[in-house]
Amino acid sequence: MSPGKRIIICGGGAIGAATAYFLSRRGAEPIVIERHEVAGSASGKSGGFLALDWCRGSPLDRLARRSFALHAELADTLGNPWGYRRLDTYGGYAVENGEARGPGERPWLSEAVTLTGRLGSPQTTAIVEPRAFTKGLMAAAEKHGGALRHGTAVDLMRDKDGVRGVVLEDGEVVEGDAVVIAMGPWSILATRWLPLPAVYGYKGHSLIFRTGEAIAAEALFLEYQETSGEVLTPEIFPRADGTTWVCAVSSTEPLPVDPAQVSPDEGAHDRLEAMCRTISPALATAPITARQACFRPVTDDGLPLIGAVPGVDGAFVATGHSVWGMLNAPATGEAMAELILDGAAQHLDLRPFAPGRLRAFDPARLRRA
Ligand SMILES: Cc1cc2nc3c(=O)[nH]c(=O)nc-3n(C[C@H](O)[C@H](O)[C@H](O)COP(=O)(O)OP(=O)(O)OC[C@H]3O[C@@H](n4cnc5c(N)ncnc54)[C@H](O)[C@@H]3O)c2cc1C
Incomplete structure (x- = not known):
């Protein structure tokens, strides 16, 4: 998929905002759909603590190291309105x-x-103010051609080739070339639309x-x-x-x-x-x-879901980051932009995070809940 494409991102947390930012820097047109407010959930209320090497020995290690480096770069490039500091x-x-x-x-x-x-x-640990970080990335994405829409995603629009947009609660359809589910714990609701594993x-x-x-x-x-x-x-x-x-x-x-x-x-x-x-x-x-x-x-195995949704053209997911979502937002956003626009991530091996590694959640269980 080449730059210039319209990518709809459901969810304006750190993961959605970082994905929008890196897509916008590649010349794509990301549109973030946010139900409540950007950084209104964990991405605005978390600790914002970052660590270089606390995931060593786990499949998260490379994601964390890449992200730790990107945090320093982003603070430098975007003027650090989110109080990034080493400590x-x-x-x-x-x-x-x-x-x-x-x-x-x-x-x-x-x-x-x-x-x-x-x-x-200070070489291995740092901190950001998470609300300012998430809002700052969203603002930078908007500056580079991205957009923010207030609305509740309730379904996907499809044609014979795959996903072509997002249906909002008021019936409006926001059309795009691909859709990213980044609704944090609310990504569980997207199991009604896509074969995705559970997110709690x-x-x-x-x-x-x-x-x-x-x-x-x-x-x-x-x-x-x-x-x-x-x-x-x-x-x-x-x-x-x-x-x-x-x-x-x-x-x-x-x-x-x-x-x-x-x-x-x-x-x-x-x-x-x-x-x-x-x-x-x-x-x-x-x-x-x-x-x-x-x-x-x-998620069920403690690792995030970052990748293409198996069997559904144009559908992607980035969620399940547990206690390291602020740390790992930048490298997740960068990898998602590469995956969507180039067909593969350049800086990371996303295989440990492939959504298809876990069984799809049965959305009938949601209706009973
Ligand atoms: C107490 C606490 C402390 C933490 N401390 C740290 C820390 O120090 N360092 C660290 O790295 N991580 C930390 N984390 C983890 C981190 O906060 C999360 O992993 C991260 O914020 C998740 O980001 P997200 O974008 O996936 O989800 P969220 O921030 O939950 O964003 C999801 C967004 O989707 C929106 N949404 C939901 N449904 C819809 C819909 N239908 N349509 C459109 N939008 C929708 C929501 O309104 C929300 O804005 C902490 C978490 C907690 C709870």
Whole structure:
């Protein structure tokens, strides 16, 4: 397929926006269809933590390494409005004690926290503000000939040769030469239109604090034991914009059909706030600017689906990136652009991510749910 083609991308998360960006840089005309808002789901609420080599030994390793390099390039090329920065990363543990005490190993940590080792250096770990990153890639795609459409994809239009467009909820058809399903966990709904494997949503809760200069540029991965004995695994990421993002408390609550309807589990944010008060006097006093919940997309074997949908000409999928969707968005977008326009990815071997490796999900199970 040559440049100049119109490619319809369902979903304006990091994966859809990155795919649109790389297609637009190749002279194609990507059109992103977004039901709720660009970066309105996990791609705007996640940690935005990036690691060069944390996927070593797994089929994700090359994807992650290529993506880590592309993140630096993109920040450079596009002026870095998303606060990309390299940072140190540490691991440790903490035990709930009911109140903040301090100081501990760092002025901003309480003595409840023990750091046990360095997990990454500025050469191997970095961070972005995910909403600004996703919106920034979408804006860059629009600047290079891409377009954003607000609408809900409900079906595909086909002719005898394959997929030729996307049908929106209001009946309008957006025509194109190919379609990419990039609806994150909502990609499960596309099993009604295409033979695709299951994609599930796994929910996580997070808080954003306005911490200013109080917290050093160090990411933390902790194990935190609550008084009840339950263990949480908080991640604490200070960002370049003076905010600090903290997540923990996951759940298997069902995914609402409408992305705008995602809401937190009862008590989850209270638990997170109590934990933050224990581990950091700086967090205990900082204003909270957002209380969030979102779903990351996961597959049955833990690997993303990146490739052509078997047996359906013009249909592609890019989803299921689980905990590494922000890291792996750039290399996924680049590979999708190459696959769609050239027939094969140049920088990556996409075989481990081929959608046909897993059995297609039976959409009748959706209707029963
Ligand atoms: C708590 C948490 C922390 C995380 N931290 C990190 C991290 O530090 N680093 C990292 O690399 N990854 C992280 N992740 C993972 C990362 O956020 C996800 O893998 C990534 O955001 C998935 O992007 P996506 O574009 O596939 O999906 P999404 O961001 O879910 O985007 C899908 C889009 O599709 C739209 N949509 C849905 N249905 C339709 C429809 N019918 N028509 C049109 N549009 C539709 C939705 O509105 C949504 O905007 C984290 C995830 C969570 C939950």
